[in-house]
Amino acid sequence: MIPELGNFSLILAFCLASLLVIIPMAGAITNNQLWMSLSRPLSTGIWVFMALSFACLAYAFLNDDFSVNYVARNSNSLLPDRYKFAAVWGGHEGSLLLWVLILACWSYAVSLFSKNLPMDILARVLSVMGIIIVAFLLFMLLTSNPFERTLLNTPLDGGDLNPLLQDFGLIVHPPFLYMGYVGFSVAFAFAIAALLSGRLDAAWARWTRPWTNAAWAFLSIGIALGSWWAYYELGWGGWWFWDPVENVSFMPWLVGTALIHSLAVTEKRGVFKSWTVLLAIAAFSLSLLGAFIVRSGVLTSVHAFAVDPERGMVLLTIMLIVIGSSLLLYAIRAPVVKGSASYTLTSREVFLLINNIILVVATAAVLLGTLYPLIHEAIYGEANRVSIGPPYFNTVFVPLMGLLAFVLGIGTFSRWKRTSVAYLKQQLSKILIASLAFGIIIPVIVTSEFNISAIVAVVLALWIVFSIAKDIFDKTSNKETFIKGLKALSLSYLGMQFAHFGMAVTILGVCLTSHYSVERDVRLAPGESEIIGSYEFVFEGATLQQGPNYQADRAVIQVLRNGEDYITLEPEKRLYFATGAVQTEAGIDVGLFRDLFTALGDERGDGSWVVRIHYKPFVLWIWLGALFMAFGGVLAITDKRYRSKKIISDSKETTKVKANRSTKPELVAQS
Amino acid sequence: MTAPRKQRMAIVGFIVAGSAIAIGLVLFALNEGINVFYTPTEVAQGVVPTGQNFRIGGMVKTGSLKTGELEGTLVEFMATDCAEDIPVTFTGVLPDLFREGQGVVADGFIDSNGIFQASQILAKHDENYMSAESVAAMEASGATCDP
Amino acid sequence: MNKRALLIIPGVFFMLMLGLLLFGLGRNPSMVPSALTNRPLPEFSLPSLNYGSIQDISQVSTEDLKGGISIINFWATWCPPCHIEHPYLVEISEREQELTFIGVNYKDDLDEARLFLEEKGSPFEKVIIDLNGRLGIDFGLAGAPETFIVDSAGIIRYRHVGVINHQIWEETFEPVISRIN
Numbered sequence: 001m002i003p004e005l006g007n008f009s010l011i012l013a014f015c016l017a018s019l020l021v022i023i024p025m026a027g028a029i030t031n032n033q034l035w036m037s038l039s040r041p042l043s044t045g046i047w048v049f050m051a052l053s054f055a056c057l058a059y060a061f062l063n064d065d066f067s068v069n070y071v072a073r074n075s076n077s078l079l080p081d082r083y084k085f086a087a088v089w090g091g092h093e094g095s096l097l098l099w100v101l102i103l104a105c106w107s108y109a110v111s112l113f114s115k116n117l118p119m120d121i122l123a124r125v126l127s128v129m130g131i132i133i134v135a136f137l138l139f140m141l142l143t144s145n146p147f148e149r150t151l152l153n154t155p156l157d158g159g160d161l162n163p164l165l166q167d168f169g170l171i172v173h174p175p176f177l178y179m180g181y182v183g184f185s186v187a188f189a190f191a192i193a194a195l196l197s198g199r200l201d202a203a204w205a206r207w208t209r210p211w212t213n214a215a216w217a218f219l220s221i222g223i224a225l226g227s228w229w230a231y232y233e234l235g236w237g238g239w240w241f242w243d244p245v246e247n248v249s250f251m252p253w254l255v256g257t258a259l260i261h262s263l264a265v266t267e268k269r270g271v272f273k274s275w276t277v278l279l280a281i282a283a284f285s286l287s288l289l290g291a292f293i294v295r296s297g298v299l300t301s302v303h304a305f306a307v308d309p310e311r312g313m314v315l316l317t318i319m320l321i322v323i324g325s326s327l328l329l330y331a332i333r334a335p336v337v338k339g340s341a342s343y344t345l346t347s348r349e350v351f352l353l354i355n356n357i358i359l360v361v362a363t364a365a366v367l368l369g370t371l372y373p374l375i376h377e378a379i380y381g382e383a384n385r386v387s388i389g390p391p392y393f394n395t396v397f398v399p400l401m402g403l404l405a406f407v408l409g410i411g412t413f414s415r416w417k418r419t420s421v422a423y424l425k426q427q428l429s430k431i432l433i434a435s436l437a438f439g440i441i442i443p444v445i446v447t448s449e450f451n452i453s454a455i456v457a458v459v460l461a462l463w464i465v466f467s468i469a470k471d472i473f474d475k476t477s478n479k480e481t482f483i484k485g486l487k488a489l490s491l492s493y494l495g496m497q498f499a500h501f502g503m504a505v506t507i508l509g510v511c512l513t514s515h516y517s518v519e520r521d522v523r524l525a526p527g528e529s530e531i532i533g534s535y536e537f538v539f540e541g542a543t544l545q546q547g548p549n550y551q552a553d554r555a556v557i558q559v560l561r562n563g564e565d566y567i568t569l570e571p572e573k574r575l576y577f578a579t580g581a582v583q584t585e586a587g588i589d590v591g592l593f594r595d596l597f598t599a600l601g602d603e604r605g606d607g608s609w610v611v612r613i614h615y616k617p618f619v620l621w622i623w624l625g626a627l628f629m630a631f632g633g634v635l636a637i638t639d640k641r642y643r644s645k646k647i648i649s650d651s652k653e654t655t656k657v658k659a660n661r662s663t664k665p666e667l668v669a670q671s
Numbered sequence: 672m673t674a675p676r677k678q679r680m681a682i683v684g685f686i687v688a689g690s691a692i693a694i695g696l697v698l699f700a701l702n703e704g705i706n707v708f709y710t711p712t713e714v715a716q717g718v719v720p721t722g723q724n725f726r727i728g729g730m731v732k733t734g735s736l737k738t739g740e741l742e743g744t745l746v747e748f749m750a751t752d753c754a755e756d757i758p759v760t761f762t763g764v765l766p767d768l769f770r771e772g773q774g775v776v777a778d779g780f781i782d783s784n785g786i787f788q789a790s791q792i793l794a795k796h797d798e799n800y801m802s803a804e805s806v807a808a809m810e811a812s813g814a815t816c817d818p
Numbered sequence: 819m820n821k822r823a824l825l826i827i828p829g830v831f832f833m834l835m836l837g838l839l840l841f842g843l844g845r846n847p848s849m850v851p852s853a854l855t856n857r858p859l860p861e862f863s864l865p866s867l868n869y870g871s872i873q874d875i876s877q878v879s880t881e882d883l884k885g886g887i888s889i890i891n892f893w894a895t896w897c898p899p900c901h902i903e904h905p906y907l908v909e910i911s912e913r914e915q916e917l918t919f920i921g922v923n924y925k926d927d928l929d930e931a932r933l934f935l936e937e938k939g940s941p942f943e944k945v946i947i948d949l950n951g952r953l954g955i956d957f958g959l960a961g962a963p964e965t966f967i968v969d970s971a972g973i974i975r976y977r978h979v980g981v982i983n984h985q986i987w988e989e990t991f992e993p994v995i996s997r998i999n
Contacts, residue, residue, distance in 0.1 A: 066898070069898060072898040073898065076896070150898050150901070150902070155895065155896060155897065155898045155900075155901055157895070157896045157927075158896065274825065278828055281828075282828070285832070289835075292839065296839075296842075296843060312839075312843045313843060316836065316839060316840060316843065319836065320836060323832055324829070324832065324833070324836075327828050327829035327832055328829060330825060330828065330829070331822070331825040331826045331828075331829055334825050336821040336822055336825070371835070371838060374838055374839075374841065374842045375838060378838060378841050575950075577925065
């Protein structure tokens with residue numbers, strides 16, 4: 001009965017969502033307060049039934065109900081409980097359920113934290129989100145119902161979860177990623193609501209900012225988790241493959257980053273309005289494109305679900321309706337009047353515009369590279385198939401990010417409206433000299449070699465870090481102590497600096513790992529060893545081990561540092577019973593400044609194996625930087641500016657805000 | 672020119688210059704990063720210049736695989752589409768499902784001795800790193816024989 | 819230039835991309851023929867399963883399959899669609915007496931497989947045990963169930979992925995079989 005209950009609540013959620021599309025929107029058009037006010041309870045209802053539905057599917061998984069087709073295909077009685085739970089979103093249907101549940105969560109959050117939003121705006125925003133919920137619930141009920149029963153015979157056991165996904169990484173990666181993807185639907189809904197109501201102003205930008213930051217922070221963590229998961233689970237020692245599915249999660253992030261910066265300009269200066277709205281539409285459109293590419297099988301990749309062109313067709317129709325109509329609305333309603341153009345070429349506005357151009361160009365380049373195999377085939381015919389490898393993406397992407405890092409440093413010191421070139425020179429000359437000097441000297445002294453790419457990376461990272469440090473120092477110098485000065489700074493300013501610092505950390509991690517990693521794929525017989533620097537890796541042979549639902553060749557690799565016992569790594573090669581899939585588990589010693597990475601390759605006779613032994617400096621920094629960025633995003637949301645309709649200009653207002661807060665719930669999402 | 676007009680021109684200039692650089696980069700990188708598929712027959716006909724990077728798709732010829740008896744992690748085998756055989760050498764870790772008689776896709780180039788020096792090997796059943804493009808190229812090349 | 823005209827550009831760009839994706843859907847990369855079609859059976863010699871009244875557990879090899887048209891069906895008790903197609907296979911095998919139905923029990927629990935065949939009847943003349951899935955790899959199996967038509971010379975003539983029912987049998991299997999004959 002539980003799966004039927006789940007199915008029933010899915011249908012109920014669909015009915016409520018249909019009402020949410022119609023009634024509040026009609027209320028906003030006819031100015032009917034009662035109809036508009038229904039948007040809140042309807043959102044709550046949708047959320048309750050989606051959560052119930054999700055709980056029912058989770059129940060079916062945990063109780064091995066193999067009469068449910070989706071459970072039978074994605075679970076197995078031998079699977080440990082935590083993976084049974086994660087298997088809920090291990091396949092197409094369940095992950096779609098999670099997608100819609102998260103969408104319902106976001107719209108519920110909007111209804112909770114937007115009580116000081118004008119009612120007609122709130123009604124429109126929730127209605128637009130209702131449209132997306134309706135579309136995806138319809139898609140799910142018609143083509144991908146996770147609660148479908150196996151009619152004739154119940155299988156004795158399930159087909160098992162894809163072994164790649166039987167890992168802690170899978171438990172946390174998709175929820176974060178979806179929180180990010182789907183979170184951009186809020187910015188999208190605000191943009192559409194603004195276009196519909198014709199009120200595209202600074203207030204609109206201020207309402208949108210915290211939601212965009214929240215979605216962006218989730219997406220940052222989601223992408224970082226995915227990359228980390230690929231690193232230890234795929235056994236290649238790589239952390240980014242420019243795989244189509246990685247790209248489609250990265251593109252909304254790039255556009256989202258542009259949107260965050262562009263929203264700042266629109267809120268503070270009232271310019272770039274049309275551009276900002278377009279970015280808000282684009283960020284969510286790219287999320288939808290991601291859903292399409294992962295689920296339609298148009299491009300194959302490691303993450304792709306079972307290929308089904310029919311599902312692809314439905315998703316394409318959803319995209320056509322949702323994105324097509326919003327771009328049409330955009331073409332009709334977006335303001336073309338130029339905002340009061342009172343800024344000069346070296347103003348903060350222009351630096352943020354450059355940031356936006358770089359990010360959008362980078363997105364376009366990634367999009368082109370991702371879709372190029374299709375374009376090529378469309379032009380030259382099916383016989384001429386090509387694939388686009390990492391060299392393309394690296395050649396385009398790395399210089400653009402270098403440029404972005406450079407502009408970031410200058411932008412930190414720029415002021416709204418106008419910044420004199422002399423002032424910028426005065427602020428930046430010492431930083432430039434210092435970052436050049438340290439950036440060249442440190443890598444050369446530490447590694448005693450001259451690697452130009454690594455030097456450029458270190459220079460750029462220091463350039464960012466020094467300009468952040470100088471700016472914070474300048475801004476706190478008028479207070480007696482540094483701590484007092486720090487407390488006086490706004491949280492959104494600190495959030496910005498945290499995120500920028502994260503970017504510097506990630507740049508360092510990416511570049512230093514790429515240039516200074518030592519990677520050896522060696523054939524080792526038991527007792528033989530391989531030496532990298534001060535580490536000696538002794539291969540002590542591989543033995544057959546039994547796991548709950550797999551058997552594994554597990555190697556024991558004794559690591560010595562300077563001749564002394566340091567750590568034992570145990571990489572595995574697993575054969576999963578139910579699917580027969582082979583899966584590599586790397587043995588990694590994680591460190592802040594370097595990882596020791598080992599993975600088992602193939603057996604080459606006489607007990608000897610090909611073993612991957614990698615020494616990867618600073619690889620942890622890649623993900624550490626992403627954490628900093630996400631933390632910065634969250635910090636900016638907590639800024640008190642977003643908690644009231646009024647812009648706080650002086651400290652006296654703070655008390656008023658506090659009074660406001662006790663009566664009016666907050667606008668911001670709690671992180 | 673008035674001040675706002677000058678600004679607008681400068682911004683347009685930014686955008687034009689930016690996109691020009693970007694398009695140049697993209698075109699250059701597309702040249703670098705593109706991998707075209709060839710079959711062993713096409714390679715044997717000399718379609719591909721020596722030293723150029725490409726992807727070869729075929730089957731591992733039965734009885735041609737040498738691993739354990741070679742030094743270190745060296746691997747040698749023949750990639751075949753039944754009409755022609757191309758010798759392939761590779762150093763490193765073989766994919767989990769690499770087997771004789773099975774499909775294989777390799778990235779690399781032809782050296783001056785006519786040997787394909789692979790930098791990466793993908794096995795047919797290794798769905799993880801196998802694109803539909805490579806499967807199709809391979810199927811098209813060697814679907815009608817026993818390698 | 820009319821500035822509003824510029825605002826159409828994103829929409830145009832989007833429609834172009836949509837067209838491209840539509841093209842991508844149409845080409846459908848999942849329609850990949852088996853590498854084995856029109857090629858001889860892979861060499862194998864594997865034990866057969868004893869169940870019910872059949873107690874013969876001799877090895878089955880490639881040679882045993884030559885001399886008549888055989889239908890090789892990969893199945894397992896853990897595979898839900900296999901349960902769905904099983905009754906159809908039983909009916910078809912009773913009707914098509916001139917064909918040899920061979921089952922390959924794919925990565926399964928043998929006791930459960932025996933129980934399954936004893937309870938629901940067996941369409942198979944012999945059931946080959948492929949415990950570790952090696953035969954499946956040789957056949958280029960993507961999953962279970964999959965069914966292959968092998969002619970009397972031991973050449974694979976057709977590969978079917980997924981469930982078999984009466985309609986699929988009549989529309990795809992019968993034409994291939996009559997062509998071979």
